[in-house]
Amino acid sequence: MEKMRPAVDIAREHMACAKALRARFWPAILPRQRKRIGVFPYPLKNPFLPLLYSNMRAEVVALPSLRRGIRLANLGHVDALHIQFEDQFWRRARFEPKRTEGEASAEFIEMLDDYISSGGHLAWTLHDAESHYEDFHSKSIREIRSFLANSAHVVHTFSSAGAQYATNVMKITPERIVVIPHPSYIGAYGDAPVSEPPPDRRRFLSFGTIRPFKGIEQFLDALGHAKIDATFDKLVVAGEYLKGRSPDLEAHIPNNRTVDLRYGIVKDEDVSSIFADTDFAVLNYQRVLTSGFAALAMTMGKPIVGVDRGGLKEAVPPENHALLYDPSIPDGLATVIERACAMSPTEHLALQLACREFANQYHPFTQSRLLEQAFEDHGVL
Template sequence: MNSMHNNQDPDVEAIIKNHFKSSKALRFHYWPNFSSRKRSRLGVFPYPLKNPFIPLIFAKTETQILALPSIWRGIRLARLGHIDALHIQYENEIHRRTRFDPDLPPEDLVDRTIQELEDLKIKGVGLAWSIHDAESHYDESYPHHIEKLRKFLANTVDMIHVFNHAGRAFAENMLASDPDKIELVELPTCFGAYGRTPKPTPAPIKRRFLCFGTILPMKGIEGFLDCVGSADVSDKCGVITVAGPFWPGKSPDLTQHIPANRDVEMKLGFVGDSDIVDLFSNADYVVVNYRRVLTSGVVALAMTMGKPIIGTNLGGTAEAVPIENHQLLYDPENPSGLRHVIEKACEMSEGEHLALQHACQAHAARRHPNIQSKKLEAALRKHGVL
């Protein structure tokens, strides 16, 4: 496999280790004496280890980043003056707790969190919130207590971080946020997260498609499988790979949608980091046929790997890809839109597809984690969070 590596790419494992280096001390109610106070300290919650985007968002900052295991840990440290600000990422993970934290019913948990954050704001602790999603990925809507927390954050924090213009519009129009508090810093791409990235290479005559990530109804994989079976692509459609975790009770049953006239490979289950590059290298297009989306990590990963996407133009998807890739996005209101982009993808010339790969990686390079993390840190300082 042809691949390339930039020595300037962040080392995600090293970043995580650095962000967690004080985690042992954080189990106690004191701050270690050896820890210098020369830099601003920002507590980030949550900090899921299986999600590369949190370390990449803060890949190259002067600020000392602290990975928080719970919101309560952050509140306690802020109250004691050991961190200067809190940055909340996935607010629907508010239930994460350690054995030292209060175990409260969801509604009470949110009410107490709101009260604590209000008190911290009065004391001058900086507050920021990143809006990753407009709607729940897992259910038709967020629970009432999460909606309550989102509305509080939208109207209370010092800075609201959005990843695209669709996020800005959502914050202004749906959450009634102050436009002056909103900062747009695009989601970083994934350079450094999975080692070497594949070099653009000529695509085979039979085009290969990849559906990647947890199998969820909002991802529209069933619709893609139904459509690709009836698309007029003669013998130009190669293997279709569906790879990602399957959650019983939440993931749709795809077996009824596998077309008999197509080669579909199901790789259901967790995909390890060491398998990511090979998986994407063996695809020519990444399918993002989402029914609802605001910001997509799969799109950022596809761009990093130099793989164009086909799918809907919802949310911030069009902003996350180069203009050359827009021809493979469709309006979900158009009943023949998906069929059209599938056929166009299969008919695309080898030269045009190769140029499109280069355009995707060039677009990804403009959103390198080192660039985006500095932009975000500057925005946090601009709004007085740090």
């Protein structure tokens, strides 16, 4: 397999394709050698999208707005549209008019409806069941999700849990659903840390934006009464804290444990070193269909300690399943924390290697090509 390009270089290529097309106001005349797929939205904060499209034969156009994508598609410069994070439907190009939330969502649906009615091809990736900050979606987003569920030619989910949600809750017909797991983050953050036996006292890491559904408070509570006095070193919580939206973690820090709160966005160049200084990744989500953090932890060779919920068991190798607890069992979280701290260095090293191998199985090149094949099979490309 060829060497993975840095995700930032892939994103630049997708943005360059969009820039090259932004002034196309005339219909396509000459046939193209490659298909083109427009992706909206295409946020640049996370390397997930560059990795997901990294090995497609089709050209990928990072659309600044849906309006731009519809215009290019109607003129024949783009062959299909792929909707990713539908909760960012409000994104617009610089000179496009501002809209209220209700106006923007209605326009979003109307534009896509007209596009499909004119023969356009549409794909949608279903990321989650609820909002990151509440256990429900706003009226505008519910309407958009309902439209996409009814109208997309293919709906991509990352796990069987996602597929079940799509079928049972969103009422999407099974023949329109494809399950392609989240790609690993190989190529996103430089070299992964070297696998080596852990120290006697174990280190844990919670990584990413501090959000209510992540269950960090419950993990802190469990740390306090787990029997790990001689085998626990510290928990590092590294990620952006959003005032008024992120939970108050300090109120849950046990006085018998070392907890290092490192609030702020973690720079890409610091990701690998943060993972090098940990032994276990914490993933105690209260609701989840898939997890990019799980894919990142596997890439870094770090086992996950957390909950068996949603698609998380599918996101780790079988060797890691013993560190996932059943949320219906009292003290289940404390039990897996104790189990992780009691693991022998030899067992832990073997588990690290299993995580790395699992990440290699879901290499971005592999997942990207599988997604493109699914689009072709469903007539989207």
